[in-house]
Amino acid sequence: MDARSATEAERQDAGAGVIATRGLTKRYRGGQLAVDGLDLTVPAGSVFGFLGPNGSGKTTTIRMLMGLIAPTSGTARVLGSAMPGAARTVLPHIGALIEGPALYGHLSGRDNLLRYDAADPTADPRTRRARAGSALERVGLTAAAGKKAKAYSLGMKQRLGLACALLQPRRLLVLDEPTNGLDPQGMREIRSLVRELASDGTTVFLSSHLLDEIEQVCTHAAVMARGRLIVQGAVADLAAGARGRLTVTTPDTGEAARVLKEQGAGDVVAADDQVTADPPERDLAEVNAALVAAGVRVRGFGVERASLEDAFVALTGEGFDVAG
Numbered sequence: 001m002d003a004r005s006a007t008e009a010e011r012q013d014a015g016a017g018v019i020a021t022r023g024l025t026k027r028y029r030g031g032q033l034a035v036d037g038l039d040l041t042v043p044a045g046s047v048f049g050f051l052g053p054n055g056s057g058k059t060t061t062i063r064m065l066m067g068l069i070a071p072t073s074g075t076a077r078v079l080g081s082a083m084p085g086a087a088r089t090v091l092p093h094i095g096a097l098i099e100g101p102a103l104y105g106h107l108s109g110r111d112n113l114l115r116y117d118a119a120d121p122t123a124d125p126r127t128r129r130a131r132a133g134s135a136l137e138r139v140g141l142t143a144a145a146g147k148k149a150k151a152y153s154l155g156m157k158q159r160l161g162l163a164c165a166l167l168q169p170r171r172l173l174v175l176d177e178p179t180n181g182l183d184p185q186g187m188r189e190i191r192s193l194v195r196e197l198a199s200d201g202t203t204v205f206l207s208s209h210l211l212d213e214i215e216q217v218c219t220h221a222a223v224m225a226r227g228r229l230i231v232q233g234a235v236a237d238l239a240a241g242a243r244g245r246l247t248v249t250t251p252d253t254g255e256a257a258r259v260l261k262e263q264g265a266g267d268v269v270a271a272d273d274q275v276t277a278d279p280p281e282r283d284l285a286e287v288n289a290a291l292v293a294a295g296v297r298v299r300g301f302g303v304e305r306a307s308l309e310d311a312f313v314a315l316t317g318e319g320f321d322v323a324g
């Protein structure tokens with residue numbers, strides 16, 4: 001693949017997907033089926049969110065994609081080549097941040113990068129400092145480059161890990177839970193950095209157990225539950241596949257709840273001055289009219305835009321509930 005020109009490589013990615021797995025399965029030695037028949041297609045140029053509760057198989061999948069462990073069965077193609085066989089030629093095109101960056105606490109941010117770069121036999125030593133400088137710039141660490149890494153906040157460490165991944169031009173970035181353990185400010189910083197990195201056309205594959213994170217950052221997503229793929233596609237399409245909640249604002253919540261149930265609404269929940277429900281399969285104007293006819297003082301009536309969470313609940317019949 002080294003012989004291919006960049007445009008040829010991009011054309012190939014666009015056709016087959018930057019990542020494409022077929023029937024990818026991993027059963028650990030203890031018998032645990034961690035990933036079960038996964039068919040995943042990651043389009044070129046997407047920011048692809050790999051979403052699932054803890055233990056759903058995300059890390060195991062990423063480790064197979066990176067050639068760190070072999071699948072029990074099925075195939076994984078990354079940048080057009082079969083893994084784990086092609087790991088040596090494929091991995092140089094991938095920037096990865098998996099399970100937190102391995103940093104030397106006693107070295108400065110810049111020296112960590114220089115050391116990381118020096119471990120890459122293809123990296124020209126004459127341009128090393130310039131590479132480190134521009135990677136620091138991209139992740140916003142120039143001002144803190146001289147500080148020891150052990151004095152960095154978690155968010156700064158994560159950004160330094162990203163800088164390592166960005167030392168060379170990459171066609172694909174793979175980030176495993178990049179905001180895990182960060183405070184809200186740190187999360188915001190990493191999210192906006194990911195958006196920025198993607199804006200030049202680099203495909204970004206990131207895992208998360210946070211639904212709203214995926215909605216905020218990603219163009220595409222795949223949802224995992226218990227090792228299986230529940231759904232994948234463009235985030236806008238996934239959310240559109242589910243109906244949002246009907247919300248009625250009224251002081252007469254008891255009567256409103258009764259009428260909504262009578263009209264066929266599901267999961268009716270009354271609280272303070274609002275009743276929410278899964279909308280019934282009928283013209284909502286009729287539902288509104290029925291409320292008014294029953295004497296309910298309707299002060300607000302509408303269906304909220306469906307979120308990815310609604311889609312997940314609709315698809316699995318479960319809440320997207322994660323412990324930690």
Ligand SMILES: Nc1ncnc2c1ncn2[C@@H]1O[C@H](COP(=O)(O)OP(=O)(O)OP(=O)(O)O)[C@@H](O)[C@H]1O
Nearest residue numbers: 028030032034052053054055056057058059060061
């Ligand atoms: N090395 C291993 N040996 C045996 N079982 C494992 C191993 N690694 C993971 N598992 C099991 O495989 C399942 C999937 O784990 P995995 O780490 O891939 O999920 P995950 O979605 O990445 O979750 P998390 O966000 O908690 O890392 C879990 O039930 C886990 O306990």
